[in-house]
Amino acid sequence: MSFAVRAEGLTVRYGRTTALEDVTLELAPGTVHGLLGRNGSGKTTLLQTLAAFRRPSEGRVLVDGEDPWENPRVTQGVCLVRESGDVLTDLRMRDNLAYYEGIRPHFDRELAGRLMDTFELDPARKPSKLSRGKKSAFGVVVGLASRAELTIFDEVHLGMDAPSRFAFYDALMADYVEHPRTIVLSSHLIDEVQRLLEGVVILDHGRVLLSEEAESLRARGVSITGPRDAVEQLVEGRTVLRRQHLGRTTQVMLDGALSTEERTQAERLGLETGPVDLQSLFVHLTERTTEGATR
Amino acid sequence: MFDGREPIYLQIADRIRAEVLDGSLQEGDQVKSTTQYATTYRINPATAAKAFAELVDEGVLHKRRGIGMFVSDGARDQLLAARRERFFAEVVDPVATEAQVLGIPIAQVVARLHEVEAARAAAHGEERS
Numbered sequence: 001m002s003f004a005v006r007a008e009g010l011t012v013r014y015g016r017t018t019a020l021e022d023v024t025l026e027l028a029p030g031t032v033h034g035l036l037g038r039n040g041s042g043k044t045t046l047l048q049t050l051a052a053f054r055r056p057s058e059g060r061v062l063v064d065g066e067d068p069w070e071n072p073r074v075t076q077g078v079c080l081v082r083e084s085g086d087v088l089t090d091l092r093m094r095d096n097l098a099y100y101e102g103i104r105p106h107f108d109r110e111l112a113g114r115l116m117d118t119f120e121l122d123p124a125r126k127p128s129k130l131s132r133g134k135k136s137a138f139g140v141v142v143g144l145a146s147r148a149e150l151t152i153f154d155e156v157h158l159g160m161d162a163p164s165r166f167a168f169y170d171a172l173m174a175d176y177v178e179h180p181r182t183i184v185l186s187s188h189l190i191d192e193v194q195r196l197l198e199g200v201v202i203l204d205h206g207r208v209l210l211s212e213e214a215e216s217l218r219a220r221g222v223s224i225t226g227p228r229d230a231v232e233q234l235v236e237g238r239t240v241l242r243r244q245h246l247g248r249t250t251q252v253m254l255d256g257a258l259s260t261e262e263r264t265q266a267e268r269l270g271l272e273t274g275p276v277d278l279q280s281l282f283v284h285l286t287e288r289t290t291e292g293a294t295r
Numbered sequence: 296m297f298d299g300r301e302p303i304y305l306q307i308a309d310r311i312r313a314e315v316l317d318g319s320l321q322e323g324d325q326v327k328s329t330t331q332y333a334t335t336y337r338i339n340p341a342t343a344a345k346a347f348a349e350l351v352d353e354g355v356l357h358k359r360r361g362i363g364m365f366v367s368d369g370a371r372d373q374l375l376a377a378r379r380e381r382f383f384a385e386v387v388d389p390v391a392t393e394a395q396v397l398g399i400p401i402a403q404v405v406a407r408l409h410e411v412e413a414a415r416a417a418a419h420g421e422e423r424s
Contacts, residue, residue: 031341032339176333176340177333177340195338196339214342215342
């Protein structure tokens with residue numbers, strides 16, 4: 001009931017623009033994955049390729065072991081919900097739900113009804129008449145109730161207010177634990193979604209910057225604060241994501257955890273160490289590659 | 296609920312340890328399931344499972360197949376022993392170091408501890424009477 005996803009040397013070009021370049025990654029089935037990246041990093045192109053809305057220029061994608069392109073068995077199990085819903089905008093929502101029930105083999109009508117109530121959506125209205133946030137909410141209803149083997153939410157939170165977003169996260173987790181399936185969530189709101197994720201993929205300039213377990217990513221960065229000389233002595237030869245000076249005090253953010261010896265050394269030098277949250281790690285990892293590209 | 300800095304599975308594990316220590320979780324009690332954690336705190340169930348795995352390794356929890364996770368016999372004593380050991384390394388030793396930096400004789404620190412204890416005993420006595 002869950003699709004595994006694989007991309008091998010995936011490259012997608014639009015004319016002269018390369019949106020994805022040599023992307024190789026694997027998404028384990030039955031897991032919630034986060035796809036993070038700055039604007040223009042290639043997230044949407046990757047998700048569209050998985051959902052067979054686009055074809056690779058080079059390389060390939062495999063969904064449940066097969067190329068999804070013009071593959072009805074696979075595409076009926078892949079549900080991509082983009083901002084503002086991805087639904088039939090000029091049909092009443094009631095008729096939309098009937099349509100999706102017809103094309104999605106695991107569609108749960110009862111769940112759809114409950115979610116319509118949660119998001120205060122009137123089935124007699126048409127999505128085209130709704131606000132941006134309500135359209136997105138209806139996309140969420142269709143996406144969750146479809147129970148597709150691979151369910152993709154691409155920036156679906158856009159326009160949704162905070163209570164609706166949290167209602168979405170609650171509904172997602174509640175239904176996922178009952179019916180585990182492969183879920184991909186792309187979002188800029190890292191703080192909000194990070195706890196929902198088991199895997200994290202960060203795209204940057206069309207390439208995979210990292211693909212890791214969310215929990216190990218949270219333990220990955222470390223910040224060190226103390227007198228400048230002592231800090232520099234400790235971090236010599238390490239990848240420093242960020243360095244700040246305040247008077248004689250320096251704070252650095254390192255990529256990678258401290259070894260036991262480094263930890264002991266930090267204590268001996270009287271340095272303060274602390275974790276780095278996923279949001280800051282993301283900002284500084286992607287900032288660094290931007291700097292690298294312009295130099 | 297979770298402070299967003301330490302990995303969440305460590306925070307969940309710490310919370311369960313704290314609840315066993317303060318007695319709100321008794322030996323033999325069932326702990327919340329990964330599903331309950333996921334829906335109550337909006338976290339991935341794999342995260343809660345990772346916390347449980349760590350506590351099973353420590354002998355604090357054990358799994359009953361098909362039923363759930365339970366607090367093991369002797370879990371509290373075991374946690375207390377581990378905490379006491381850490382107390383000296385993490386709390387008392389740094390006090391000695393700091394006192395030396397500040398030029399405070401250790402005898403003065405000890406005297407203060409006796410004062411605090413006496414004050415606490417007195418307050419406790421009043422509460423009772």
